[in-house]
Amino acid sequence: MTKVIATLIAGLFATAAFAQTPATAPAAPAVVKAEAKETKAVAKAEAKETKAEIKAEAKSAKVEAEAKKDVAVAKADEKSDKADAHAKASKTKAKAHAKAEKAEAAATPAPVVTK
Template structure:
């Protein structure tokens, strides 16, 4: 957000400085990358272009911040889900060991086999939950990257349109 504010303020100063010197110069390089003669129409088009580009950059920053926030929440949820799954598995392990310890000496082998099976099932269940949690977090990360890319493309489109408007104004 600080970068966006800095860009907006720099654009404001650049625009005001450009507007003050436009009457005395014959050509001008705009902040959006186009060199044109400094006429009243060009100055007006440049001013509009700077405003449009600043708005687009602000929207892009908001989309990026929102996407980052979603991604952070998804990762935190995945970590929490994984910890829960591991905790449940460890509890089942402890229960199984307790059952083995309580078993009669002649039934101990059966109890150990049953406990190992119970622990293996608990491990499988925990692994599945962990994998699903990671997959959800990755899906959110991909969606965030998509949203950011679309926002950047929209900003680039606004910049191109702004350059075209400035050139159109210069051609008049």
């Protein structure tokens, strides 16, 4: 009988210990709420980081496009300068040729006609 009573008393204490565990259950929503808040903060930080990366990529692409545009403008200017130089050289050559012909004509006396 003593063993039966001891078992009943031990069982009573065990159920009392297990019965008290639901008292910590109200703390669980606070933990869940904190975890949700933390998850939200992490998601927000990741979104900010992604946004910054996209912004940096767009800026880089813009700078690259401007550089390509500058190169194209420089090439066009170079072609224009080359064409101007070619035209100037042709004009100078034509002038020199005309001057040489004029000098040659002046140096050669007119043929004398005898009657």
